[in-house]
Amino acid sequence: MLETTTKCEQCHNASCIIRINALGEEMKAFLATKHNIQCKRGQQFILEGAPVHGLYFVYKGKAKVVKTGFQGKEQIVRLAKDGEIIGHRGFGSREAYQISAVALEDSTLCYFKNDALKQMLLSFPKLTYDFMLFYAEELNLSENKVRKFAQMTVREKVIDSILYMYRKFGQDGDILNIQLSRKELADLAGTTDEQVTRTITSLKNENLIRTQGKQLGVVNIELLRREVLEHNFFLNS
DNA sequence: GCATTAATTGGTC
DNA sequence: GACCAATTAATGC
Numbered sequence: 001m002l003e004t005t006t007k008c009e010q011c012h013n014a015s016c017i018i019r020i021n022a023l024g025e026e027m028k029a030f031l032a033t034k035h036n037i038q039c040k041r042g043q044q045f046i047l048e049g050a051p052v053h054g055l056y057f058v059y060k061g062k063a064k065v066v067k068t069g070f071q072g073k074e075q076i077v078r079l080a081k082d083g084e085i086i087g088h089r090g091f092g093s094r095e096a097y098q099i100s101a102v103a104l105e106d107s108t109l110c111y112f113k114n115d116a117l118k119q120m121l122l123s124f125p126k127l128t129y130d131f132m133l134f135y136a137e138e139l140n141l142s143e144n145k146v147r148k149f150a151q152m153t154v155r156e157k158v159i160d161s162i163l164y165m166y167r168k169f170g171q172d173g174d175i176l177n178i179q180l181s182r183k184e185l186a187d188l189a190g191t192t193d194e195q196v197t198r199t200i201t202s203l204k205n206e207n208l209i210r211t212q213g214k215q216l217g218v219v220n221i222e223l224l225r226r227e228v229l230e231h232n233f234f235l236n237s
Numbered sequence: 238g239c240a241t242t243a244a245t246t247g248g249t250c
Numbered sequence: 251g252a253c254c255a256a257t258t259a260a261t262g263c
């Protein structure tokens with residue numbers, strides 16, 4: 001395995017919670033306990049039900065966080081890009097992970113073991129505070145997600161998912177910087193791959209998005225936004 | 238090039 | 251709007 005040991009002090013992920021707090025000498029000993037893991041595309045690095053052993057960060061790459069339902073039905077809880085935390089729900093408890101995590105492309109991960117992280121959190125209030133803010137935001141997002149699944153139509157859910165990918169990963173030229181299969185998009189939107197295919201065909205015919213092979217691209221961001229915004233407005237009122 | 242998997246399309250409930 | 255089936259496209263080996 002490639003032991004590329006990344007230095008937090010020089011990390012390109014300016015928004016990483018560890019990176020933000022990586023200043024100062026006292027932190028160095030803790031940062032030295034970090035491990036780097038190389039993950040191939042499709043490789044699973046957190047298994048739902050397995051005992052919690054630590055916390056991951058995406059150093060470089062993309063990953064999906066998945067919850068498995070009854071008949072092998074999967075729900076993509078979120079997508080993660082450079083600098084983002086994965087596995088934080090399990091932290092603190094001695095229980096099992098409630099989610100699985102799979103690399104969507106060849107990725108490099110940072111990994112802290114439970115004990116090391118615990119010591120860090122006890123030692124650095126600013127770090128702990130930033131973690132708390134992060135947890136609060138996560139809770140907010142998942143509450144919104146509940147609403148989405150309960151009340152949006154399939155078309156709206158697919159649009160919302162495409163906008164989510166657009167927000168998070170951006171778009172070079174006219175193609176999104178992330179590629180999901182129809183099945184994965186369905187798992188993200190909370191529908192079936194057939195419905196996703198049909199919705200994509202419609203959106204393409206309406207010139208709201210475009211496709212290039214399996215790649216997706218946003219053409220008319222304003223109209224797409226409007227469709228889900230109207231919905232949100234309705235829900236908020 | 239062949240075999241497997243993914244995407245699309247049409248139909249039923 | 252989910253599930254199933256048939257066809258076609260894409261991908262891996």
